[in-house]
Amino acid sequence: MPYAGPIAVLPSRPLTVGELLDSAVLLLRGHAAALLPLAGVFALVEQVLLLPLRTAVGVNPPLWWAPSLGSLAPFLLLLxxxxxxxxxxxxLLGNPAARAAGSALVGRPISSQELLRPGGARWGATLLLCPVVGVTMLLASLLGPTWFVGFALLGAMAPALALDRVRPLRAPARSVTLALRVDGRAAGLRLLGYLVWWILRVGLAWGLFTGLSALDLISAGWAVAVAMLVWAAVNTVGYAALACLDAILHLETRIRTEGLDIHLSRAPAGAPQATLLAVGR
Structure with missing residues (x-):
């Protein structure tokens, strides 16, 4: 595997859109051993949680789409x-992804084992704010197009906690502030990244399921289970990649608007990473 060191993952300068997407993929590739298993567990739990709702609404695999007009309202609730x-x-994946990106930026690569250790990771604060993100996105999604606003503005929540070391109550405002800087550049790029990975996930899930069906490899009664596993697999990569993009976007926005690269170049040698990347609480 080619070396994906700190310069390749995140150069200490503003990046183009293509470089941001490439950096996110490099970050995921370098820390796949930690991020993908964690993402896989979350993605599988998601499929299990959604199964009874999908059954109640009456949607069918592999796309879980095309409800009848009578079930449109429950289908929108499902979405x-x-x-x-x-x-x-x-x-949740943004916590380890952000710490991996921060380590790459300061030139102190972190192993997968270290990345999964809870010490200093601020998992408590991350878990505390996770329901806040969930409720916000639920309400935004119920209102239709406001989903785009909610998703665009919440990308820096985990990096703000794990890297900026801000207090939990300040993290939402910090995320919104960074997303709206430079005419909403980070917000727009997060939506772009989501669209790219959404297309890839839908295409891969539909293609895999259709291919297995064409080869007559899905036994009668197993279509739902196979579809769940296929979606869990593609979402595993997609969710981890989006978390990495959030981490890269966060640090790049700080470099672009807060002079983080200048701060790091002037920092004393041997300073702890938490100190180097933290902002005022």
Whole structure:
């Protein structure tokens, strides 16, 4: 595997859109051993939680789509709940992804084992705010287009906690502030990243399920289970990639608008990473 060191993952300078997307993929590739298993557990739990709702609404695999007009309202509720769970998963994965990105930026690579250790990771604060993200996205999704606003503004929640070390109550405002800087650049790029990975996830899930069906590899009565496993697999990669994009976007926005690169270049040698990347609480 080619070396994905700190310069390749996140250069200490503003990045183009293509470089941001590439950096997120490099970050995921470098820490796949930690991020993908965690994402896989979350993605599988998501499928299990959504199964009774999908059954009640009457949607069918592999796309869980095309409800009847009579079930349109329950179907929209199903979409909103799915969006809320999805946002919470991405936030939880954003904690280790942000710490991995921070380590790459300061030139102190972190192993997968270290990344999963709870010490200093601020998991408590992350878990505390996770329901806040879920409820916000649920309400935003129920209102339709406001989902775009909610998703665009909440990407920096986990990085603000894990890297900026802000107090939990300040993290939502910090996330919104960073997302809206430079004419909403980070907000727009988070939506772009989601769209790219949504297309990939839908295409892969539909293609895999259709291919297995065409080869007659799905026994009668197993279509739902196979679809759940397929979606869990593609979402595992998608959610981890989106968490990495959030981490890269967060640090790049700080470099672009707060002079984080200058601060790091002037920092004394040997300063702790938490001190180097923290902001005033």
């Amino acid at each position: 909103a709940i799915g969006a809320a769970i999805e946002a919470m998963i991405i936030m």
